[in-house]
Amino acid sequence: MMMLRSWGALLRREYLEHRVAFLYFPLGVMGILLLAALSGLGINRVKVVVGMTLPAGLKLFELGYIALVGLWFSYLALALFFYFGDAFSADRRNNAMLFWKSMPVSDLRILAGKFLAGIVLFPVIIALVAAITGVMHYALVSAATMLMPGLIVPVFPLEALASFAQITLLMLVHLGLGLLWYAPFFAWVAGLSAVFGRWSLPLAFAIPGLIAVVENVALFGTGPRGGYVWSYISQRFQFGLTDVDYTRMFTAGSPFEAGPYILSLWHAFDGVSVVTGLLFAAAIIWLASEYRRRRLA
Amino acid sequence: MTDPIVSVRGLTKRFGAREILHGLDFDIPAGRIYGLIGHNGAGKTTTLNAMLGLTSYGGSVTVLGRDPYRHRARLMRDVAFIADVASLPRFLKVRELFRLVAEIHPNFSTEKAFGFLEGTDVRQQAVISSLSKGMLAQLHLAVVMAIDARLLVLDEPTLGLDITYRKRFYRRLLEDYMTADRTLLITTHQVDEIEFMLSDIMFIRDGSLVLHQPMVEVAQRFAQVVVPADKLAAATGLHPVFEETRFGQTVMVFDGVPRESLAALGAVTTPTLSDLFVALMSRPGTTP
Numbered sequence: 001m002m003m004l005r006s007w008g009a010l011l012r013r014e015y016l017e018h019r020v021a022f023l024y025f026p027l028g029v030m031g032i033l034l035l036a037a038l039s040g041l042g043i044n045r046v047k048v049v050v051g052m053t054l055p056a057g058l059k060l061f062e063l064g065y066i067a068l069v070g071l072w073f074s075y076l077a078l079a080l081f082f083y084f085g086d087a088f089s090a091d092r093r094n095n096a097m098l099f100w101k102s103m104p105v106s107d108l109r110i111l112a113g114k115f116l117a118g119i120v121l122f123p124v125i126i127a128l129v130a131a132i133t134g135v136m137h138y139a140l141v142s143a144a145t146m147l148m149p150g151l152i153v154p155v156f157p158l159e160a161l162a163s164f165a166q167i168t169l170l171m172l173v174h175l176g177l178g179l180l181w182y183a184p185f186f187a188w189v190a191g192l193s194a195v196f197g198r199w200s201l202p203l204a205f206a207i208p209g210l211i212a213v214v215e216n217v218a219l220f221g222t223g224p225r226g227g228y229v230w231s232y233i234s235q236r237f238q239f240g241l242t243d244v245d246y247t248r249m250f251t252a253g254s255p256f257e258a259g260p261y262i263l264s265l266w267h268a269f270d271g272v273s274v275v276t277g278l279l280f281a282a283a284i285i286w287l288a289s290e291y292r293r294r295r296l297a
Numbered sequence: 298m299t300d301p302i303v304s305v306r307g308l309t310k311r312f313g314a315r316e317i318l319h320g321l322d323f324d325i326p327a328g329r330i331y332g333l334i335g336h337n338g339a340g341k342t343t344t345l346n347a348m349l350g351l352t353s354y355g356g357s358v359t360v361l362g363r364d365p366y367r368h369r370a371r372l373m374r375d376v377a378f379i380a381d382v383a384s385l386p387r388f389l390k391v392r393e394l395f396r397l398v399a400e401i402h403p404n405f406s407t408e409k410a411f412g413f414l415e416g417t418d419v420r421q422q423a424v425i426s427s428l429s430k431g432m433l434a435q436l437h438l439a440v441v442m443a444i445d446a447r448l449l450v451l452d453e454p455t456l457g458l459d460i461t462y463r464k465r466f467y468r469r470l471l472e473d474y475m476t477a478d479r480t481l482l483i484t485t486h487q488v489d490e491i492e493f494m495l496s497d498i499m500f501i502r503d504g505s506l507v508l509h510q511p512m513v514e515v516a517q518r519f520a521q522v523v524v525p526a527d528k529l530a531a532a533t534g535l536h537p538v539f540e541e542t543r544f545g546q547t548v549m550v551f552d553g554v555p556r557e558s559l560a561a562l563g564a565v566t567t568p569t570l571s572d573l574f575v576a577l578m579s580r581p582g583t584t585p
Contacts, residue, residue, distance in 0.1 A: 002403050009400035016397075017388050099384040101351055102441075103401050104373040293369075296351050 006105060010113030011121050017090070021079050022122045026072070026129045030136070037140045041147060057155035061141045062163050062256045065134040066249065069171045072130040073178075079126075080118055084186045085201040087114045088194035088288050097296065108289035111194075115285055118186060119179050127175055131168055138164065163256045170258040174240070177265055180274050181239040187281035194288035208233055236277070239268060300362070301326050302448050302480045303348055307356035310343050310504075317343050318504045320356065327447070330475065330494055331482045334574055335501035341484045342380075344501065345452050348482075349378055361447060374404055377441040378450035382434045387426035391419060391436060402444060410443035413473065431462040438466060442474045449474070451483045455490075463490055470494075492570040502578050519576075520551050521568040522559050532562045539576030550576040 015022070088111055091097040100110060138160050145155060185204075192200035192207075212230040215223070224231045241249075245264050249256075301324035308321040318340050325331055335341045346352040348360055350369030358365055363372050385394065391414070399407045411421070417435045419428065428436065434454065441449060455463040471494055475481060485491055498515060500508040510518070524532040524547045533540075535558065537549035550568055551559060559565045568576065 005400045009397050012400075013386075013397055016393060017386075094387060095381070096384050096386045098351075098380040099386060101349075101369070102373060102378050102380070103398070104370050104403070105401055106370040109370070294353065296346065 006109075007113065007116075010105070010110060011117050014087075014114055014117035015121060018083060018117075018122070021083065022125050023129075026075070026126060029075075030129060030133055033133070034136055037136075041140065041143055057141055057145045058159055058163060058255060060144075061138050061155055061160055062167065063250065064137045064141065065164065065167050066256075068133045068137060069130050069167065072126055072133065073175070076123060076126045080122065080186060081189065082201070083118050083122065084190040085193050085204070086198055087118060088190045088292070089197045089200075093197065101296075106289070107292040108286060111190075111285050111289045111292065115187065115190060115281070118190070119183055123175055123179055127172060130171060134164055134167065159255060166256045166258040170261050173258070173262050174265060177269050178239060180278070181236075181269070184277035184280045184284075185236070187284040191284035191288045194291050236273070241265065242268075299327060302361060303482075304359040305344075305348070305356070306358075308344065308347060308358060309355035310340070310347060310352065311355070316504065318347075318354070321501075321504075321506055323499065323506060323509050325480060325482065325497075327480050328477045329480055329496045331480070331497045331499060332488070332491055332495040332570075333482060333484045333499045333501060334488055334570070335484075336578060339501045339578075340504040341501055342452055345378075345380070345450055345482070345484065349376065349380075349450060351380075374402070375446055376448045376450065377444040377446035378452070379437050379441055379454045380450075380452045382430070382437045382454060382456070385425050385433060385437055385440075387424075389425055390421070391423050391425065392421040394425065394436075394440070398440060404445040405440075406443050406445070410439050413439035413442050413469070431458055434458055434462060434466060438469060442470070447478065448480045448482065451481070451485075453485055454483070455485065455487065463487065467491060467494060488570045488574055495570075498570065500574065500577055507577055508573075515573070516567045518553055519568055519573055520554065520556055520559050521566050521572060522549050522551065522563045523547070524549055524563050528562050535559070535562075539579065541575075 086093070091100055091110075138155070142155055142160075189200050189204045192203050196203055208229060212227050212233070215227040215229050219227065226234070241261060241264060245261055249261070303323075303325035305321055305323050308318050309316060310318040321344060333341050333344065343352065347354040347358050348365055350360075350365030350367075350372060353366055360372055361375050365372050389397070395407045395410050398405050398410075414421075414436070417432070417439075419432045419436050419439075423432075425433070425436070438454070455466055458466070467490065470481070483491060492512075495512050497511050498508060499506055508515075522532065526547070529547060532547075532549055535551060535554050538552045539550040541548055550572065556565050
């Protein structure tokens with residue numbers, strides 16, 4: 001029981017330290033978006049080009065929600081990159097290392113807690129924010145259909161709810177699989193931060209880039225285009241829906257269904273690569289914890 | 298006889314080619330208040346770090362029956378320490394800090410911690426980064442005193458604090474924390490301020506222990522005499538361990554010389570800890 005409480009406390013500690021980036025700032029952005037939309041509707045500043053065919057209200061809601069999810073995903077990726085670029089050295093930078101060392105928690109557990117916060121807790125918060133933004137978007141589209149009768153076909157609540165659930169389902173699956181896929185990259189950045197602090201951000205790219213250059217020089221370009229290292233890294237950075245999926249998403253006339261897109265993601269999900277990547281991430285976290293155990297300041 | 302709380306044998310520590318600790322040997326029994334005193338760079342903090350599992354070392358260190366470097370996390374259930382009062386996480390509020398520590402530390406009592414803060418200026422809602430250095434020291438002391446630990450280690454806990462805070466800090470420690478079951482190890486440069494509370498003293502010089510003794514025995518062993526000019530030759534014949542001139546008078550410190558023999562030379566007193574520190578820690582050929 002104490003062990004569970006202790007894990008919870010470590011996650012909460014990360015939340016408290018980074019709540020501005022992962023909760024307050026997103027909520028602030030959401031508030032500004034809401035204000036902007038409400039003021040636009042309230043003072044009738046919405047301009048519609050005469051003759052332009054607006055999609056049905058449901059489609060407008062679906063596309064808007066998908067776009068918002070995409071924006072939140074982009075923010076999450078960026079925020080996590082910066083979070084991991086500092087996470088494993090933050091206690092040293094904040095001069096709090098000696099305090100945490102006085103607690104009955106191993107260095108491995110502290111770093112694992114930081115990694116879990118980044119890979120689970122913060123994405124869950126952003127997913128919740130994205131879902132709330134979706135609800136807000138529905139309310140705004142509904143308001144627009146009332147303000148501009150005839151221009152936009154009204155959205156029926158049950159239809160919208162079904163679409164909301166489908167898009168949210170796809171968002172969660174995409175987020176979960178994506179985080180598993182990119183976990184080794186985040187661990188790599190975090191591991192470098194244990195040694196180099198915030199220099200881990202450029203080094204995360206510079207080190208593999210240098211290795212790729214050395215490999216190309218050593219092999220005289222006899223390997224695959226760009227070299228084995230570069231090819232592997234390029235392949236590891238490709239995960240997600242295809243252009244065909246997005247085209248279908250934007251052009252489909254029927255209400256949104258998550259199933260085909262989840263299947264597409266599942267086909268792109270290489271289980272062996274993911275397991276290898278997770279083992280790599282675990283090894284990096286262990287090495288970083290041993291470094292932290294040995295180096296006090 | 299019960300096992301010592303801390304047992305150190307042949308403790309060495311190297312930083313690169315330089316050896317910082319040269320094979321320290323000592324035991325610390327339970328229920329004592331130890332002072333570890335030394336110059337800057339003498340090896341005090343490195344010794345404490347070895348005992349707390351914060352650094353690797355040569356030789357053998359056992360704290361509460363465990364190797365601290367291998368089992369630091371487990372050991373910290375029964376050991377509390379303040380290595381730097383400025384090390385509290387600055388992004389937390391006081392009550393958030395207490396809640397986190399309560400969830401992490403099985404021997405921490407939130408009620409006690411809040412109790413220790415009563416009468417101070419530290420408020421529960423205060424963000425730690427907004428606290429003054431004195432308040433940080435009080436808060437950190439409240440945290441460690443609320444931990445039911447068997448060994449408390451304080452490394453320069455009052456560094457940078459004014460005299461009021463320092464006195465309050467030590468009084469609190471003695472009145473609210475120390476019991477017969479608890480052991481306290483403390484390092485500080487303000488040796489006179491902790492002299493009254495110490496049961497044992499260790500002087501460390503250049504990585505070696507030069508004195509390790511109960512305070513009662515120290516008072517019996519060392520004597521200080523203000524020697525008049527006409528008795529200087531006789532006093533020097535008794536081999537003082539230290540000699541200096543203060544306001545035109547020669548003051549000598551003797552080690553193990555019977556007080557009856559010294560009485561004929563002048564007024565015999567027991568040297569204060571700071572006098573003894575100067576006497577024993579001065580390197581040969583240097584002027585204190």
